[in-house]
Amino acid sequence: MDNIRTIRFDNLHDIELAHIFECGQCFRWNECGDGSYIGVAGGNAAHVVLKHKDDASTLVVECTGGSEEYWCSYFDLDTGYGDMKRALLASDSKLDEAIDTCYGIRILNQDYWEVLISFIVSQNNNIPRIKKCIESLARSYGTEIGEFMGEVRYAFPTPEQLAEATLEELAALKLGYRNTYLAAAPEHYKEQGVPTGSAEEKHKALLSYLGVGPKVANCILLFGLRDFTAFPIDVWMKKIMAELYGFDIKDVKGMQKFADEHFGELGGIAQQYLFYFYRSMQ
DNA sequence: ACCCAGGTGGCTT
């Protein structure tokens, strides 16, 4: 692929690629072996490198497309994560180690539809297999971007493209029982559009998708709609909340209520730090 | 062979 463009962002803080891409919010970025990552976002393939120098960082994006504004928004570079982290630390010292160790998490500005489908696939599944499933979907139904850094890359399929898939084809992609959920999603998306309103209203709208329950809806709220009040509780978060705050492992309602009152507007940020930190410790 | 993974739908109490 010719026409590779290089975009550079200087003087950045509170950013680390591994923490952004490995914290469980996205599934299409892969590490190259040297700390840089290759992935696809918004129909563009990209290779991203982060360089730390003194107190600041520089992000270099080599991409097949996407404006400077697009990538700035995608990496959420205009949001002050330092302030959010300081606010969380001031309210709860139990976050000290997680925030200190995983300092550079940012919530990517991902496409709503892609997040919706990705987290339907994620249920009762593990991250390596989720990534394979999503890559298969892109390869089978997404627009071919072209060869980029030694591999042909594919955009995530649009709702119209995924609507073309038959149940038999989806089953052949080894999606498991979730294939029926994916088969139903494009039409529902066409009818409902992108949810608006309060967090509760959006959450409720998401629950009307087959295959979307409370946990997946919270992931979509946080990663697809950038609602930082969302606090997804999966099997890992149940263990973490039980261990850290003394909840009964099954008391998900109590955990949700606590997160809402205790972390408020920054629940999603707190959740990401806790999830990623404790998961990386196994 | 068994258990688990960024859970949910559907059925039974």
Place this chain on the structure above:
DNA sequence: AAGCCACATGGG
């Protein structure tokens, strides 16, 4: 409202 359990697939 709460408690089961099946659901595909692949890795440990």
